[in-house]
Amino acid sequence: MPLTDDEDLDRLLDAETIAVIGCSTTPGKAAHDVPAYLQRQGYRVIPVNPFADEILGEPAFDSLADVEADIDLVDVFRPSEEVPEILDQVRARHAARGDAGAAWLQLGISDDEAAAAAEADGIEVVQDRCLKVEHRRLRG
Template identity: 40%
Template sequence: MTSTTIPALLTETRTIAVVGLSAQTNRPSHEVAAYLQSKGYRIIPVNPTYAGTIILSEHCYPTLTTAAKVLSEEGVTIDIVDCFRRPEHMAAIVQEAIAVRARCVWMQRGIIEPVAAAAAEKGGLYVVMDKCLMIEHKRLS
């Protein structure tokens, strides 16, 4: 694990890719993303189902790799990859997060995948598992 802390991470980062972000406002991914956006973070929607649409006033990308490529043209990097996908999808997401040089992979509450977490740490990413980014932000604010 890279040496950082959740408070430092939330203070120092500005761009959060939300993998699995739903356009449906009643879904937890949408609630968390809207909250974080209201706190000044730039939210990058990543969901192949909604690719090409606008969610929370941001273009939705089919993959993390595609999002990172477009954002790099704007001089923007992805700091946190916030995951709203089942554990069996984490290994592939972690590989993309490492490839795009994200700073952290954050697995939301209920998502525990030790093998993917170990791979992320080996790849230099800070890892958070089984915690809600919104709850942690509120707790530290």
């Protein structure tokens, strides 16, 4: 069952490195502004966007599998219909490397079946919540 209580959400905010799938190069878009906010809060943001070379001063990666650094949390800014494939990538990475133990699906993004499969593999999942809003609410 996806995480919803404040204690669990706050615990995920202890992450240090956040891979952002769908990170945008366009200021004003949530997929740009939320990662920029997280960066200002001291998180290491790793953009995952196959159409960009660099975002927020960080090199962008084509896929989650291409990221060499350890990842604490995967933040997702892609449509709900892409969630099963994305969470499969998170599951594969978690199984192979032991990192990426949590996935945060941004506001308006969810897939209960894919989330349940990820949770069965030991990945904590948050659905349909904004990481920036929750950070401000719980840590602001």
